[in-house]
Amino acid sequence: MTQNKNLVSAFRPQTAGAISYAPLGTKVPTNAVDELDTKFVKLGYISEDGMTKSYDFDSDTEKAWGGDVINNIFNGKTSTFEFKLVELLNSEVNKAVFGGKNVTGDLENGLVVKDTNTEPESFAWVVDMIGKNGVLVRIVIPSASITDMDDTTYATSESAGYDITITPQANAEGVTNITYIQKPKTVAAENAPVASTGGETHNV
Template identity: 80%
Template sequence: MAQNKYLVSTFRPQTAGAISYAPLGTAVPTNAVDELDPKFTKLGYISEDGMTKSFDFDSDTEKAWGGDPVNNIFNGKTTTFEFKLIELLNKAVNQAVFGQNNVTGDLETGITVKDTNAEPESYAWVVDMIGKNGALTRIVIPSASITDMDDITYATSESAGYDITITPQADENGVTNTTYIQKAPTTAAKPSTGGKD
């Protein structure tokens, strides 16, 4: 296949927000265009850095006498996703980070967020993006939990946020996440806006 500059792309979030989460076991989409299950909740604005998908390969290189590399031993790979949630006044955002039972109330009457040492909950996650020429790109993570979070800075010079890293767990087939890419529908079908806003 010849080079094609139209297949090079940057990505932006969908209008309603890019990242959604739902209780573990919620039906996840199998393409880039279907509507999300209503159990999914959008997590609002993400910082301008977007999302980073990282890979950590665990491998060893064996060398022969004399120093020549002769064998690469693959011990496994860990994939992580990092993004910064900046809607700290959003109850759903706090529940995703601190746990459903640790966040109560609402913004009108008051939100209470309890920070405990409990193990982070696992959720289903979906990331919806729009690439060049409106191509829809969706990353589906059926099960992942928060495994790291950066410091929170409360200041007037920048938006405070939860800069979290989630690590997917593999399914029975060893798959941790799946990416779907498809042209945006041109008929009556519309791109997904996700579940609850």
Template identity: 45%
Template sequence: MADAKLVTVSKPKVGGAVYRAPLGTVLPTDATAELNEAFKALGYISEEGLTNSNSPESDKIKAWGGDTVHNYQTEKDDTFQFALIEALNPEVLKTVYGDDNVTGTLDTGITVKANSEEQKDCAWIVETILNGDTVKRVVIPCAKITEIEDIVYKDDEALGYGITISATADAAGNTHYEYIKKGGK
């Protein structure tokens, strides 16, 4: 039987919804455990929220005459796309440009080096609130930034960094985990 109480929207956790840590950081295995201190909050993301693309792509084999006789999966990328809009946050800048390419603070002055160094794999977490007091935590054990949108400097738009992270499978073959718990707010 259908239950309207199970329909929900997703809102960011207060204080930020997206976190990043070095690869190998101890990961949570439920929706409410304290995060390892290595996870750094990346602050506000744009109002478009977060999009997870996790759909298989397939191809088919046809027999003589045109009948499809077999469908098979060719790939199944697991990507997450969002825009970080705290452009003055050093953790955001480190996320976009690389940890070794950003130094300083707003008070001392921030230096950003843009170069062609490949992004490192990291662990990522997304935390959201569903239906008031239900929490959902998405844990991505290993992913790296594989796309950065054009950076737009405009007087009526938040300066931000639209990024796509692509997950790779862990030792168990999983690209991400989802943990959901009622009363976890």
């Protein structure tokens, strides 16, 4: 395969927001173009750093007498996703971070967010991005919970937010997350093919 600069891409979030979450067990998409299940809720703006997918490999290297590497023993791999949710006044953002049972009310009548010491709730997550030439990239994480969270700074010089790391749980096949990449669906041609009936033509 020859080099192709059109296959090199940076990524931006979809207009309505890149990261969505839903209750565990919600039907997840199986491609990059279908609409999400209505249970998914978008979490608004993410900080300009975007999202980072990290890998932690657990492996041991065996060496022979003399120092030659003779075997690499693979013990497992963990994938994590880190991003900063900056819509701190958004009730859904707070529910995703602190759990639905710990967030009540609304901005109009008063939003109450309880920070407890309970185990973080697991959710289904979807990340929707747009690459070069409008190619759609979607990462589907059927089950993940928050496993780390950086400090939240309240100041006049920067936007406060929740910088979280989520860690997916593997399914029965050992899959933790799936990335779908696809060109967007094209709009149907304005004029459909025509068929001749006598001396006239009609759209079909």
